[in-house]
Amino acid sequence: MSGATEADIPRLNPQRVARIRALLGEALQPQLLDVTDDSHKHAGHAGARGGQGHFSVDIVSAAFAGKLPLARHRMVYAALGGMMQSDIHALAIRARTPDELV
Numbered sequence: 001m002s003g004a005t006e007a008d009i010p011r012l013n014p015q016r017v018a019r020i021r022a023l024l025g026e027a028l029q030p031q032l033l034d035v036t037d038d039s040h041k042h043a044g045h046a047g048a049r050g051g052q053g054h055f056s057v058d059i060v061s062a063a064f065a066g067k068l069p070l071a072r073h074r075m076v077y078a079a080l081g082g083m084m085q086s087d088i089h090a091l092a093i094r095a096r097t098p099d100e101l102v
Helices: 014-028 069-080
Strands: 032-037 053-060 088-096
Touching: 014 032, 014 053, 014 069, 069 088
Parallel strands: 053 088
Antiparallel strands: 032 053
16 A cells, blocks of 8 residues: 555444434334444545545444335435445445345
8 A cells, every 4th residue: 555644544433333323223223233343444535535434334223124125225225314324434234134034
C-alpha cells in the first residue's frame, strides 16, 4: 500500500456499530442481530479515505417473512436511512427469517 498515510487506515467505530444496531433493532425487531465493523480490512479504499465504513450485518427478523432477498435488503437500507449516505460505504447483509435459521 504505497503512498498511504495514517489517515487512509480506517478505524473501528463502535459508535457507528451501536447506531446501526439501534436503527435496525427499532425498525425490524430482530431476534438475532450481529453487526461487524470491517473497515480496518479496507485501508486505502476510496470509501475508507472518505471516512465512511465497511460493515457486515447478520439479521434474523420475522419482518422478512414472505420477502425476497432484494426486498429484505431494501428494508435494511430503509432502516439505516441517512447512514447509507454519510457513514456507510459498503454493507454486507445476511437477512433471514426465524424459520431459516440453520
